[in-house]
Amino acid sequence: MSTIAAESQRTSSKDQVMGKDRDSPFFQGYLRSDGRVGVRNYLLILSTISLTNRWAELAAAGQENVVVITGDFLRGLRGEDAAGQEDVLAKLIDHPNVGATLILCFDRVSGKNWQDRQAGHKRPARILVLMDQAGMSGAVKKAQTTVSELDTLCRQATRSPQRLSSLTVALECGGSDATSAICANPAIGRFVERLVRAGGTAIISETAEFIGAEDVVRARAVSPMVANKALAFITAADQRTEEDGDRYRGVNPTRENIEAGLTTLIEKSMGAICKIGELAIDGCLEFAEQPSKTGLYFMDTPFFSPVSLTGMTAAGAQITLFALGVFNPSGNPLTPAIKMCGNGKTLSHWADSIDVSLDGLVDGAITLADAQEKVAKSVAEIASGKQSRAEFWGEGQIIIPKTTALI
Amino acid sequence: MKHVKQDLAKSTGRAHLIMHPQDNVTTLLDDLCDLTALIGGGSVSPGISFGHKAALEAISQGSSIIKYNVTIGHATQNIKAGEHVHVHNCR
Numbered sequence: 001m002s003t004i005a006a007e008s009q010r011t012s013s014k015d016q017v018m019g020k021d022r023d024s025p026f027f028q029g030y031l032r033s034d035g036r037v038g039v040r041n042y043l044l045i046l047s048t049i050s051l052t053n054r055w056a057e058l059a060a061a062g063q064e065n066v067v068v069i070t071g072d073f074l075r076g077l078r079g080e081d082a083a084g085q086e087d088v089l090a091k092l093i094d095h096p097n098v099g100a101t102l103i104l105c106f107d108r109v110s111g112k113n114w115q116d117r118q119a120g121h122k123r124p125a126r127i128l129v130l131m132d133q134a135g136m137s138g139a140v141k142k143a144q145t146t147v148s149e150l151d152t153l154c155r156q157a158t159r160s161p162q163r164l165s166s167l168t169v170a171l172e173c174g175g176s177d178a179t180s181a182i183c184a185n186p187a188i189g190r191f192v193e194r195l196v197r198a199g200g201t202a203i204i205s206e207t208a209e210f211i212g213a214e215d216v217v218r219a220r221a222v223s224p225m226v227a228n229k230a231l232a233f234i235t236a237a238d239q240r241t242e243e244d245g246d247r248y249r250g251v252n253p254t255r256e257n258i259e260a261g262l263t264t265l266i267e268k269s270m271g272a273i274c275k276i277g278e279l280a281i282d283g284c285l286e287f288a289e290q291p292s293k294t295g296l297y298f299m300d301t302p303f304f305s306p307v308s309l310t311g312m313t314a315a316g317a318q319i320t321l322f323a324l325g326v327f328n329p330s331g332n333p334l335t336p337a338i339k340m341c342g343n344g345k346t347l348s349h350w351a352d353s354i355d356v357s358l359d360g361l362v363d364g365a366i367t368l369a370d371a372q373e374k375v376a377k378s379v380a381e382i383a384s385g386k387q388s389r390a391e392f393w394g395e396g397q398i399i400i401p402k403t404t405a406l407i
Numbered sequence: 408m409k410h411v412k413q414d415l416a417k418s419t420g421r422a423h424l425i426m427h428p429q430d431n432v433t434t435l436l437d438d439l440c441d442l443t444a445l446i447g448g449g450s451v452s453p454g455i456s457f458g459h460k461a462a463l464e465a466i467s468q469g470s471s472i473i474k475y476n477v478t479i480g481h482a483t484q485n486i487k488a489g490e491h492v493h494v495h496n497c498r
Binding site: 176177178179181182212215258260261262263264266267268271325343362363 | 459497
């Protein structure tokens with residue numbers, strides 16, 4: 001019988017110093033004036049409200065290197081939701097992967113607000129207000145001209161050698177099946193250990209995925225304070241599922257998870273936590289909150305991947321390590337996702353959508369150390385400019401959770 | 408985690424992986440659904456898909472289903488050794 005011996009050593013992420021990773025360049029990136037490093041230099045067209053989504057899409061048509069973000073950004077939000085929406089949009093504009101932004105607003109008050117917010121920002125941005133235009137045709141032409149101007153400015157940024165510690169990596173798993181816990185998640189875990197020990201940052205999220213893994217989370221937290229905060233997130237998520245009774249059966253684990261063999265949420269959680277390897281959790285973050293120090297963080301987010309990826313991107317993640325069992329098409333428009341998979345069927349059917357094959361771990365053809373090397377090589381290449389498959393297909397949406405009903 | 412290489416030349420049963428020595432289920436890792444033996448010993452019901460679990464021993468109704476050395480659920484009915492363990496008999 002084949003067995004996996006559970007390792008019980010836990011180390012704080014700060015203890016180990018990886019000399020080579022700390023000093024040598026790991027990838028070629030864009031050093032921004034705020035000290036953060038981008039793996040991309042996207043020209044972002046951001047529609048700040050759904051009313052300007054069509055304008056954004058038409059302005060982007062035919063343009064290269066342009067990323068358009070059109071979400072369900074609303075008026076009529078109440079309480080923290082209004083501030084939360086604006087906060088996330090501001091963080092996307094400031095994201096290190098963005099070289100320049102065209103900010104599209106509907107009304108003049110909003111336009112002035114974004115103008116004021118952008119004052120003093122180093123990276124080029126232009127704000128256009130739809131109500132200042134005369135006709136959609138003219139509005140689209142004006143936006144296209146502005147995009148061309150921004151493009152010229154954007155192209156002035158260049159890549160330079162950057163260290164592994166410049167990376168903040170979002171950790172994600174989708175389409176989880178039995179191979180997720182054997183291949184993709186532990187391979188990611190090994191790389192994340194290396195990244196955080198070298199002074200980098202990683203964020204794990206999707207709070208509901210940890211229901212049932214509370215003892216593990218408690219043991220992994222670097223202090224009782226961090227443990228309590230993480231457990232409070234998990235308890236709140238658990239209470240919400242209990243209040244709704246049996247309605248989550250088939251929602252989490254999802255239908256695809258169940259078809260693939262995952263039976264309970266606890267089983268899924270135990271597999272998911274392999275993504276953090278042997279690391280301690282250094283801190284907790286609210287949705288989209290940016291960490292003030294390096295290390296491994298647990299962010300409170302809903303379990304649906306486009307939403308959790310929105311939160312981790314807004315927090316500054318430049319790249320996502322995305323473990324697959326069966327296929328999952330999630331991503332994020334600003335953060336290239338690197339998809340890795342240990343399920344031979346998925347790798348064969350979805351070869352045009354997956355970056356790293358790890359099925360050698362299923363029969364022991366490769367070791368976890370080999371798998372980490374594969375992951376690291378892919379991260380270095382994609383961080384330095386190679387397009388990931390998710391990026392090629394343009395996967396992902398910006399989705400900001402709402403807590404209250406609209407006016 | 409430590410992976411142990413399978414000896415594929417002596418493949419007389421289904422490939423599977425026990426995540427922790429204290430587990431009472433194993434996870435099937437091939438498509439050879441007709442085979443009724445596990446590599447290394449033990450019987451397994453036919454028809455269990457890749458990625459699904461089989462009981463390593465008899466598990467009585469109400470007892471813990473153990474994987475990763477934690478209780479992932481409980482048996483909702485008596486389960487025989489080798490039987491498929493999933494949503495129909497584990498919650």
